[in-house]
Amino acid sequence: MIKYKFLLVLLIGISGFSQTKVIYNKSVEAYQNKDYALFLKLTQQLDSIRPAHPTFTYNLASAFALNGKSTEAFSVLKQMILANNTVAFEEEPDFEALRNSEGFQFIKELKASQNKTIAQSKFKVSLSEKDLHPESVFYVSNKKLWLASSIRNKKIVSFDVASGKCIDWFVDVKYSVFAMKADAKEEFLWVATSAIPEMNGFSKEMEGKNEILKIEIATKKIVQRFSVEGNHVFGDLIVGKNNEVYVSDSAEPLVYKISNDKISVWKDFRNEAFNLQGITFDENQTKLFIADYLKGIVMIDLKSKSHSWLKFPENATKKGIDGLVFYKNSLIAIHNGVTPIRIVHYKLNKENDKILDFVVLDHNRNEFNEPALASVLENKVYFFANSPWKLYDKNFVLDTPKLEAPKLFELSLE
DSSP, X not given: OOGGGGXXXXXXXXXXXXXXXXXXXXXXXXXXXXXXHHHHHHHXXXXXXSTTOHHHHXXXXXXXXXXXXXXXXXXXXXXXXHHBXXXXXXXXXXXGGGTTSHHHHHHHHHHHHTXXXXXXXXXXXXXXXXXXXXXXXXXXXXXXXXXXXXXXXXXXXXXOTTTOOEEEEEOOOSSEEEEEEEOTTSOEEEEEEEOOTTSTTXXXXXXXXXXXXXXXXXXXXXXXXXXXXXXXXXXXXXXXXXXXXXXXXXXXXXXXXXXXXEEEEEEEOTTTOSOEEEEEEOTTSSEEEEEETTTEEEXXXXXXXXXXXXXXXXXXXXXXXXXXXXXXXXXXXXXXSSBSOEEEEEEEOTTSSSEXXXXXXXXXXXXXXXXXXXXXXXXXXXXXXXXXXXXXXXXXXXXXXXXXXXXXXXXXXX
């Protein structure tokens, strides 16, 4: 048994923490008592409560192997390696019965293949404001204006796409700036902001506070503010042709809608989702796609509000999607919650409700640490490759000596 196996790393904010811990402790006891049937039952229960958890997933693969269920063990190992190719499973005693099989050799080869580097996007420019900590980029076409949001410095900057020189564009912001999107006529910029510990000036009293800002682009003035009571993190938003705005909440799996000058819950995923992230329309704006960091991508019919979770192809992982944009019957997804980080092009059917195939566009690149949200401009995707989320310590102090200037990348889709 390797120590990784019983290293319990629980997701902050997971529902039923106490219950989960009790079940986990019982599973450890069952394993130590060699009651492998009970160990399997409990690890399956844990996996259903919190899918794709590194410890729970590893233990589930072990439990299947110890109960002679090799097919199931290989299936879990495969998904585990696709999500994290650093897991050292090769010498695990629990997999001894599988070690000489073709399936085990396939998993080892799959792990090795995950070290391959694919580099299709290209470096565009470095920004002059080193500690900006950008989350999203947006281009206002009618103003020829490039904008970047700041998590750390609670503002929006404009920048020259040739030189990278930054100028404060909007600073009347209370919280970290996540997503930015304009309406169809580019009269207003809609901005998602939330209070998180990584921002300057954060205090415990601010935790969970949020605002959606509607800013008039011509005057740079706020015309409306929308907020919701409780603990919420508004991570991304999208603006429809009718100026209705849909917002994803990363703290609670809820989708909000702003319509008729009011914000309200539009879709409640608390019984089936975990951590909502990127949000985008299809080209006709009849469907809404939302990424969940653990579960994949949900497709919602805007008229009926019915939804379904997209089934992912073999050799693709649904874990760790943050940025999500739509382009010509396909979805471009930034998987930053996996190792290695990758950008994937998911091809959809004509109805845009099924994934037919996928192509990895970027994979295992040293420059990617870590990309987050993206924007589509004509036939190209733009994103910052190195938002410094991993450079904060446990007290959310940024390791500034390790900071690099924010790097904007460009990915051609043609």
